[in-house]
Amino acid sequence: MESYFFFLVLTVAVEIGVAAVFGYRNRVSQAAIVLVNLTTYPLLTLSSWLAFPPDPAWPTALGLLGVWETAFLEMLTVLLEWFLLLFVFRQGLMRLFVLSLCMNAASLMGAPVLMPLCGRLYYWLC
Numbered sequence: 001m002e003s004y005f006f007f008l009v010l011t012v013a014v015e016i017g018v019a020a021v022f023g024y025r026n027r028v029s030q031a032a033i034v035l036v037n038l039t040t041y042p043l044l045t046l047s048s049w050l051a052f053p054p055d056p057a058w059p060t061a062l063g064l065l066g067v068w069e070t071a072f073l074e075m076l077t078v079l080l081e082w083f084l085l086l087f088v089f090r091q092g093l094m095r096l097f098v099l100s101l102c103m104n105a106a107s108l109m110g111a112p113v114l115m116p117l118c119g120r121l122y123y124w125l126c
Contacts, residue, residue: 004045012037014110015103024098032088033103038082044077070108078104 019033046067082100089096106113 002071008037008041008079011041014107018103018106022044022102023096024099029089032085036088039084040077040081043080044073048073052075074104074108 015037016030016033019029024030024033078097078100081104082097085096085100086093
């Protein structure tokens with residue numbers, strides 16, 4: 001369970017950084033991004049556990065899920081975050097879609113880069 005919260009914090013940090021690049025730098029915008037992540041991250045994790053239970057006979061580079069399962073769940077997450085961002089900010093249909101896409105791409109691609117850097121911190125904290 002500790003790893004769940006560690007990865008949640010890591011994901012939120014990466015996605016807040018991407019949102020800041022897009023100009024969402026004030027506290028209200030950053031809080032909205034955090035709340036969107038607190039909504040979608042548990043749903044993504046739960047759906048991955050329910051839809052694709054871990055099978056140790058099928059290890060992949062992405063961990064428990066294969067490439068197609070991960071891509072499918074990430075696409076659903078991008079769409080859900082996009083709708084939530086539209087609900088919160090009520091502007092910029094395509095801009096918010098690109099923001100959602102970039103935030104999720106950064107967190108997905110950033111994980112293999114950040115994990116070796118944060119691995120020692122994770123084991124030290126947990």
